[in-house]
Amino acid sequence: MSRISKDPEIRKNELVDAAEALFVAEGYENTSVSAIVKRIGVAQGTFYYYFKSKEDVLEAVIARVFDAAIAETASVINDTTLDAAKKLVRLIQIIFTLKDNREDFFRYIHEDRNALLHQKLAGKLLDLLSPILTSIIQQGLHEKSFSVEYPSETAELMLVIIGYLYDHPHEESEVSEKMICAVTGMLEKTLGIAAGKLKLNI
Amino acid sequence: MSRISKDPEIRKNELVDAAEALFVAEGYENTSVSAIVKRIGVAQGTFYYYFKSKEDVLEAVIARVFDAAIAETASVINDTTLDAAKKLVRLIQIIFTLKDNREDFFRYIHEDRNALLHQKLAGKLLDLLSPILTSIIQQGLHEKSFSVEYPSETAELMLVIIGYLYDHPHEESEVSEKMICAVTGMLEKTLGIAAGKLKLNI
The missing domain is CATH 1.10.10.60 (Homeodomain-like)
Structure with missing residues (x-):
């Protein structure tokens, strides 16, 4: 050695x-x-x-990309001054700033030849964020501001929608604006909160 | 030649x-x-x-997998006896029976090495089904049974959710049951229809 x-x-x-x-x-x-x-x-x-191998160091690369984001979400979750809706908005903002610091890496995983890597990364992100979003939904239920059956499954589906928006930034800004509104509306309806309550700045 | x-x-x-x-x-x-x-x-x-190439015949394989399903959706869309909610249920059932006739093919595209093919196939299916679901939503708006802003963007997002359920059949039947209920609830809320209106038999 x-x-x-x-x-x-x-x-x-x-x-x-x-x-x-x-x-x-x-x-x-x-x-x-x-x-x-x-x-x-x-x-x-x-x-x-x-x-152990090249695969092993790749795992470490991926883990590091998410480490900062996960640490940031922990501070949001533990912030007792924020209600559930505000925590959700913050969580989505953290997801959308993930690629700001690693533009090269995120461009790279969107190349055709890295389709498997992209799939694994998306799966890993979903696994990491699902329990966090579930806890936010549970807080909302406790506060009686959210109305959701099946909190953990709904958290997973909400993240799939957010992930889709994240992975498919539309070229024309008008289309993108409409898509953000459609996602926002779908999340608000899913949580049973008033239209306009979630103000996503993404 | x-x-x-x-x-x-x-x-x-x-x-x-x-x-x-x-x-x-x-x-x-x-x-x-x-x-x-x-x-x-x-x-x-x-x-x-x-x-022209091996890629070209692959496109033909993919197109053929979808041809029958697309033809079937056309007959649903043109059925004037069905309201929008019934058409949606039928559309989802068509999507979920897609793999029944081509089990080998669908198992194959879920292998790690075929991640890119899977991604392209999912994208193609989304492109094909989005206008069909949009027309169903527009019928529902016309019938005043649905309440949706941004019909085409919402159709796309609904298909992403349905696609996620389609691609991630859970092993334990209890989890799967909950996930189907969560998807159904999310779709009902998104469309602004009463809980229990969509009866998915998948």
């Missing part, structure tokens, strides 16, 4: 950085473990000290 | 049959044009008389 001279967390992060940059630039398929280690000048053994 | 001894439509169909069978058995990537022509004993030139 190669000598680990840096702090392990820093070294691991460097490997994830290098992998992400290469996946975006060259494509996941075309990136080898040796290209990743070469980029930061470490031995192949260093890579295998931290990761 | 090779001699075309059979009726062109029959021959073309044979090629589509052979391509579909091989794509399912061997995978799209692993199927060559020469394997397709070999399966039915014709020359390579015969293939290129009908199709």
Whole structure:
């Protein structure tokens, strides 16, 4: 095994950085473990000290993309000054700013050749966000401001709708505006809240 | 160019049959044009008389999977004895029986390696069904039984929800039952119709 001279967390992060940059630039398929280690000048053994395989470092790249967003949602969930509707608006805004910091990565996963990666990422995001949205719906039910049967299934479906809007930004702004209104209306009706209550700024 | 001894439509169909069978058995990537022509004993030139490429015959396979369903929806749309809510229920049932006749094909497109094909197929289905569902919503608005702003955008979103249910059959029947109820409730609320009005038998 190669000598680990840096702090392990820093070294691991460097490997994830290098992998992400290469996946975006060259494509996941075309990136080898040796290209990743070469980029930061470490031995192949260093890579295998931290990761089992190329798939494993990809998982780490994906997890990191979501880490900040998940941490941010936690602070929203724990904010006792916000009612359920306000928390929902904040959650949607967090989802829509996810790609702002990683434009290259999000463009990359929308390429045809990365369809599987895109599918896995969307599934992972759904798994992570479903319990968070479920807890917001439950707060709304507790506050008697929401009216929803099947909170967790409805949370999942709401995220599918939000995800669709997220993945299909329409080119012409008029169409996009209508789609945002349609999604907003569908979410309001689903939650049993008044029209105009959810003000999405996305 | 090779001699075309059979009726062109029959021959073309044979090629589509052979391509579909091989794509399912061997995978799209692993199927060559020469394997397709070999399966039915014709020359390579015969293939290129009908199709530009392997991608082209794949399009034909996909189109054929949907042809019967689209024809069936046309007869539902033109049935003047059905109100909008009944037409919607019938449309959803047609979508859910799509895979009954082509189980192998639908299992195949859900394999990881066929993620792109799955994505394209879902997109094509959405494009085909959106105008049909929009016309049903417009009938409902005309009958004053539906209350929907943005009919075409809402049709698209409703199909996304139905598509999610379609693609994610849950293993445990209890969960699946709840998810069907959640989708039904969401659709009813979106259309502004009474709870229990949509009776989905899927």
